[in-house]
Amino acid sequence: AQSVTQLGSHVSVSEGALVLLRCNYSSSVPPYLFWYVQYPNQGLQLLLKYTSAATLVKGINGFEAEFKKSETSFHLTKPSAHMSDAAEYFCAVTSGGYNKLIFGAGTRLAVHP
Amino acid sequence: NAGVTQTPKFRVLKTGQSMTLLCAQDMNHEYMYWYRQDPGMGLRLIHYSVGEGTTAKGEVPDGYNVSRLKKQNFLLGLESAAPSQTSVYFCASTHQGAPGYTFGSGTRLTVV
Numbered sequence: 001a002q003s004v005t006q007l008g009s010h011v012s013v014s015e016g017a018l019v020l021l022r023c024n025y026s027s028s029v030p031p032y033l034f035w036y037v038q039y040p041n042q043g044l045q046l047l048l049k050y051t052s053a054a055t056l057v058k059g060i061n062g063f064e065a066e067f068k069k070s071e072t073s074f075h076l077t078k079p080s081a082h083m084s085d086a087a088e089y090f091c092a093v094t095s096g097g098y099n100k101l102i103f104g105a106g107t108r109l110a111v112h113p
Numbered sequence: 114n115a116g117v118t119q120t121p122k123f124r125v126l127k128t129g130q131s132m133t134l135l136c137a138q139d140m141n142h143e144y145m146y147w148y149r150q151d152p153g154m155g156l157r158l159i160h161y162s163v164g165e166g167t168t169a170k171g172e173v174p175d176g177y178n179v180s181r182l183k184k185q186n187f188l189l190g191l192e193s194a195a196p197s198q199t200s201v202y203f204c205a206s207t208h209q210g211a212p213g214y215t216f217g218s219g220t221r222l223t224v225v
Contacts, residue, residue, distance in 0.1 A: 009153065032212045043203060043216040044156075051212065090155060098163050099144055099212045100171070103155035 002027055002095035006104035013111055019063075019078040021107045023091030026072065032094040033074040034101065035065055039087045047089075050074060061085070086111045115139050119204050119217035126194040126224045134189040134220050136204030143209040145187040146171075147179060149200040150219075156203065162187055163209075194224045 007022040025031065032051050036044040048059025055067040061084075065076045074091060088108045092101040117138045126132055136145065144163050148156040148171075158171030160179040168179045176198060178190045187206075191198060201221050205214035 004155075034213055036216075043218040044214075045216075046213060049213050094212050098161065098169075099207050099209075099214075100146070100158060100161060101156075101212075101214065103148075103157075105153055105155045 002031065002093050002102045004091050004093050004102055004104040006089075006091050006107050008107055009105065010108050010110065013081045013109070015083055015111055015113055016080050019076070019081045019085065019109065021076040021089050021091075021109065023065075023074045023076065023104060024072055025074065025091075025093045027093070033065075033067060034092040035059065035063070035074075035076050036090045036092060037087050038090065038106075044090065047076070081109075081111045083111050083113070085109060117204055117206055117215050117217035119202075119220050121220060122218065123221050124223070126191075126222065128194060128196060128224060130194050131190070131192050132194065132222075133191075134202055134204075134222075136187045136189070136206075136217060138185055138187075138204075138206040138215070140206065140208075140215065141184070142206035142215070143184075145181065145204065145206045146214065147177070147187065147189045148203045148205065149173065150203060151200050159189065159202075194222075196224045198222065199224045 003026045005024045034049045035047040050067045058064045091104040095102045146161040147159040162181040165184045204217040
């Protein structure tokens with residue numbers, strides 16, 4: 001069965017600094033991969049997805065992620081953090097058919113002035 | 114375009130009470146899902162449905178039942194609520210050939 005590991009339950013960066021949120025998955029077959037963002041007391045919003053096209057995927061709000069099959073990773077990056085990026089971020093992978101998703105435990109991003 | 118609508122948004126139950134959470138989508142999606150979100154555990158799949166009249170168990174189905182009598186609606190029931198079911202519940206839906214969910218805004222349930 002698939003699993004998703006997000007390294008670091010909390011990440012803190014300064015405004016303007018690089019954001020790097022790590023995600024590793026376990027699969028010998030490349031799955032579909034997703035990053036979602038959750039702002040306080042809201043639902044999950046899709047940031048970006050990898051569906052076997054380009055390995056570098058660009059999403060909303062300046063985020064991007066690179067699929068690296070050799071490292072089974074799909075890390076999320078943003079060159080310059082903004083205060084409005086403070087939220088919880090979830091990596092997810094398809095597993096077991098019917099578009100079912102397995103989610104990582106989440107990484108809470110804090111952005112300080 | 115409403116997307117995925119969940120009702121209610123908040124609820125407090127006493128142990129042993131029952132309730133039903135409603136999820137409605139207006140995108141003609143075939144697949145629908147119920148997840149629970151708990152701190153430090155991400156989202157875990159409770160039940161899902163791949164079409165009207167069909168349901169299947171997910172990772173954490175115990176204590177929950179579901180029904181999908183109409184394509185646009187997916188109901189999650191708690192027959193006898195327990196404090197361990199205190200959580201935030203999310204409904205999601207997707208087209209058969211299009212991975213990636215549209216989520217509802219969630220239901221925050223507290224069982225005391």
